[in-house]
Amino acid sequence: MSDDTQTTAAKDAGTPEAPRANQLAAQIMNSSTVITVLAIIISLVIGAVLIAFTDEGVQKASSYFFARPGDTFTAIWNAVSGAYIALFNGAIYNFNRPTFAGGIKSITDTLHHATPLIAGGLAVGLAFRVGLFNIGGRGQMLIAAGAAGWVGFSFHLPIWIHLPLAILAGLAGGALWGGIVGYLKARTGAHEVILTIMLNYVAFYLIAWMLRTPGLLQAPGSVNPKSPAILPSAVLPPIFGDRYELHAGFILVIIATIFVWWLMNRSSLGFKFRAVGENPNAARVAGISVKAMYVWAMIISGALMGLAGVSQVLGTITTGFSSGIDAGIGFDAITVALLGRSTPWGTFAAGILFGAFKAGGYAMQAGQGIPVDIVLVVQSVIVLFIAAPPLVRSIFFLPKPGGRTKRSTPSITKEVTAK
Structure with missing residues (x-):
């Protein structure tokens, strides 16, 4: 044979x-x-x-x-x-409430808590797809909150001008803080993890100083490090009425999720992002400017993280904000992005899950100890x-x-x- x-x-x-x-x-x-x-x-x-x-x-x-x-x-x-x-x-739904309107408050609380988590998760996930590790969410959120809050309490404008202007100011603040990281990485080769960690401290102490300085972010006549109340014309309106905390920020994160999905899967810029994330050397040989992609990725990631800060400071809170406005969301967003496997809709679902844990966790503590x-x-x-x-x-x-x-x-x- x-x-x-x-x-x-x-x-x-x-x-x-x-x-x-x-x-x-x-x-x-x-x-x-x-x-x-x-x-x-x-x-x-x-x-x-x-x-x-x-x-x-x-x-x-x-x-x-x-x-x-x-x-x-x-x-x-x-x-x-x-x-x-x-x-x-x-x-999800509280069967102990006598009315349907009272029962669904639970799911609205979940979506309220999920709103900044989804925005932050989108920011981290987009950076992951480009091969970057954006753990500077805290700093980007604080700068965005400071910019949006300042516009929110400083100008008396009609709501159709004031609210979009405050939102854009917050997005610009987050994009600026993230863009600094992208520029330094592209220009000097510095590692984005070190840059974002250091800029977190810079943003925290900068906002803390501004909240203690009259004429900047501190409320007039106050000795506490707290901003003035956001004017009603700059507050994100509630979706289902004043009895619920869910506000229009959730609609903004839905739009942001659709935008990130389109960007990463349907645009030429998203193709370049994915190419750089897979193999930056091969992308460079193919004619893609890797340095430019790093800058643009961090700008967009910072803007998305800024949206999380905007939802915090322009939400239903009208009594002003402090330096703890980020509430640890910048780091929680990393776990949301990991659970969502850095995909837009996966991150959206993961953000809702973690929002449910947060809303339900308070109920567990209050009801069962x-x-x-x-x-x-x-x-x-x-x-x-x-x-x-x-x-x-x-x-x-x-x-x-x-x-x-x-x-x-x-x-x-x-x-x-x-x-």
């Missing part, structure tokens, strides 16, 4: 491939969406364990576990189910498992991606005779 015949015989003797349906199922189970959902499920289970361990009723029942084990399991169920029901009531820190642990564990897909596959016994799915039937050796 010749060598070629032996090779053909060995190939024919191999295990046949699985049916097309099995291959399709394997692809679905290894998709990023399924991995994300499974990561969320694992995180909720871990959160349930933490809730059970920290609940006083469970601790009391476990002290006589061997005498009456049923009491312990009942206490665990009551603690976990009560916490997650409170989470649902606070984030569950520490809100447990919600933060759940969020962190989600990101941990998102960053480690092999760990999720091993827990749920999923097939490896790219691996050839084979039938478990025994192979049949085919005899081939040489001609």
Whole structure:
């Protein structure tokens, strides 16, 4: 038998491939969406364990576990189910409210909390796609809040002029602070992580100084580091009325999500962004100015982060703002972008999920006495498992991606005779 015949015989003797349906199922189970959902499920289970361990009723029942084990399991169920029901009531719909209008306040609170997270996540995700790590969200938000707030309380204009002007001022402030990073990286080669960290401190102390200086951002006659109240003509109007905190900033982030999707998938600039993110050397050989892409990417990323600052300072808050207006959103946006895998609509969904955790976490703490820190642990564990897909596959016994799915039937050796 010749060598070629032996090779053909060995190939024919191999295990046949699985049916097309099995291959399709394997692809679905290894998709990023399924991995994300499974990561969320694992995180909720871990959160349930933490809730059970920290609940006083469970601790009391476990002290006589061997005498009456049923009491312990009942206490665990009551603690976990009560916490997650409170989470649902606070984030999606509150069935304890007598009216539908009162019940849907929970989902509006979720969307309210999600608004700056989505904008910040879009900013971080866009930078990721270009190969940049923008962790300067805090500084960009503070500069944007300072610019939008100053316009918001300094000018008496009609709302159709005042509000757009304040929004544009905030976007310009964030774009300027992000553009500085892009320019320095393109011009000097400095690393954007170091630049953004340092500019976070510069922005914080600059805004803090301006809030303590009369004539700049400090309210007249006040000794506290706080700005004057934003004029009503510059406040983002509520979408469903004054009883709800959800304002028109959520509409702006929907528009921003559509814009980022179009930019990255339908525009020539987005093609250049993706090319630079995949391989800057190859993009340079193809004639793309990598330095210019870095600058433009950080300008747009800063403007999107500025939108998060605008939604904070021009939202339903009319009593002025302080240097803590960023509320840690600049760093939370990194986890939102990671969970959304840096895609516009994935980031949008991740922002709503984290907004639900934030709104529901307060309800858990108020209604069940569950520490809100447990919600933060759940969020962190989600990101941990998102960053480690092999760990999720091993827990749920999923097939490896790219691996050839084979039938478990025994192979049949085919005899081939040489001609």
